[in-house]
Amino acid sequence: MDYKQNITNEELNSLPLKAFDKEIHLIDSMELVDQASEYLKQQDILGFDTETKPSFFKGQKNKVALLQLSTEDHAFLIRTCKIGLPKSIADVLSDENIIKAGVAIRDDIRALQKWRQFEPGGFVELANLAKEKYSIQDSGLKKLCGILLGFRISKAQQLSNWEENVLRHSQMVYGATDAWAGLKVFKQLYSVE
Numbered sequence: 643m644d645y646k647q648n649i650t651n652e653e654l655n656s657l658p659l660k661a662f663d664k665e666i667h668l669i670d671s672m673e674l675v676d677q678a679s680e681y682l683k684q685q686d687i688l689g690f691d692t693e694t695k696p697s698f699f700k701g702q703k704n705k706v707a708l709l710q711l712s713t714e715d716h717a718f719l720i721r722t723c724k725i726g727l728p729k730s731i732a733d734v735l736s737d738e739n740i741i742k743a744g745v746a747i748r749d750d751i752r753a754l755q756k757w758r759q760f761e762p763g764g765f766v767e768l769a770n771l772a773k774e775k776y777s778i779q780d781s782g783l784k785k786l787c788g789i790l791l792g793f794r795i796s797k798a799q800q801l802s803n804w805e806e807n808v809l810r811h812s813q814m815v816y817g818a819t820d821a822w823a824g825l826k827v828f829k830q831l832y833s834v835e
Contacts, residue, residue, distance in 0.1 A: 647779045649788045660793040662717055662818040668809065670721040672728065678718050679730035683737070685713055689825030690744035690765070691783075692753060693804040693817055695723075706753045707804035710821035711742070717818030723805045727757035738763040743828035744821070745769050745783040768827050775831055787823050790830045795823050 669678050682688065689712040695704045707723040709731070720731055734740060735754070743766045744750065751762045769781030778789055787795050802813055809817075 645776045645778055645789050647777055649780055649785050654785060654788045654794050657788055657792060657794045659796060660787075660819075661796065661815050662712065662822040664715045664717070666814050666818045667716060667718045668721070668814065669718055670724045672725055675720075675725070675728045675730060678720070679728070679734060681716065682711055682718065682731070682734045683740070685740055687741040687743065687825060687828060688712060688734075689821035689823065689828070690742040690747065690750070691817070691820040691824060692750040693820075694753065695803050695805045704805070705756055706750070708809075708817055709754065710817045712818060712821035712825055714822075714825065717821055719809070719814060719817050721809075722754070722757050727754055727760075729758070732758050732760040736760045736763045740764050741766055741828065743768055744824040745781065745786070766828060768824060768831070771831050772827070783820060783823055783827070786827050790827055791823075795819050 667678060669675060691710045692706045693708040694706050697704050705723070707721070709720040709722055709727070711718045735742065741764050745768050747765050747767050751765065768786060772778040772786055772790070778786070780786065780789060784795055784797055787793055796816065
């Protein structure tokens with residue numbers, strides 16, 4: 643399969659918009675963690691992403707507010723700003739046998755380790771994989787979706803406040819979509835169904 647190496651913003655904007663439309667699980671209390679981690683531990687491949695409240699002042703750094711892990715049908719939004727990084731979820735992130743696919747994962751992992759130290763295992767950097775397999779130069783998730791999947795995802799909520807007391811529906815869909823899109827890109831790169 644041949645893919646374009648780059649996609650212009652104009653080409654990207656002409657593609658249909660897609661978002662995750664299956665079940666979203668908001669994990670914002672310790673009572674919900676066990677069930678989520680049991681499900682996640684049974685998966686072979688997960689889409690992975692994090693969100694952090696933007697800082698608009700020099701030197702100000704916020705901790706990761708949200709960890710997103712997604713299968714085809716279930717997206718788990720783990721509100722680290724409320725519950726930290728529970729050990730059972732960190733165990734999923736350490737498991738070599740569960741692929742966690744995402745973009746710019748090194749920074750995400752480092753940021754998550756500020757909540758709890760864990761040894762990352764099974765992570766796949768999609769930008770590197772796309773470049774190695776198909777010489778794709780565009781490395782952002784949005785452009786990888788356009789090139790590999792023929793659709794675009796919205797980045798409208800990217801700079802929203804991820805530490806809000808209650809996440810808006812649009813934020814939850816955005817968070818779920820980013821993780822799910824990582825899963826879809828990985829599967830396309832390996833032609834896995």
